[in-house]
Amino acid sequence: MSAPEPDLETAKRRHKGPLVGIAIAVGFAIVLLGALALWVSYQGNEPGNGASQIDGRTGAEEQSDGA
Template structure:
């Protein structure tokens, strides 16, 4: 069933605040996602975790710096 008395202009004004809040949250989430991608890109280039790394070409253990 639909509402018997709908006023679109009143509904627009009532929903302006929540829709604006959702837009702000989505913008903030997009900025956080972009920051995560940049951070992952710059920190993911360095091998780490052990003192010796395996050289992919020869298979020999190489001391990390």
């Protein structure tokens, strides 16, 4: 059951702190997501490591060019 006559001013005052906290948490999450997206986009264009590959025909080890 709801209250017979809700007091909107009291409700606004009581909910102000939690709503501000939620807004700060969402803003922080957006900043972290943006930082992750930037970091992944910059790291994605660089070659990983120069690991060698095995030629399937001869079994010889070949050096990778990183591309």
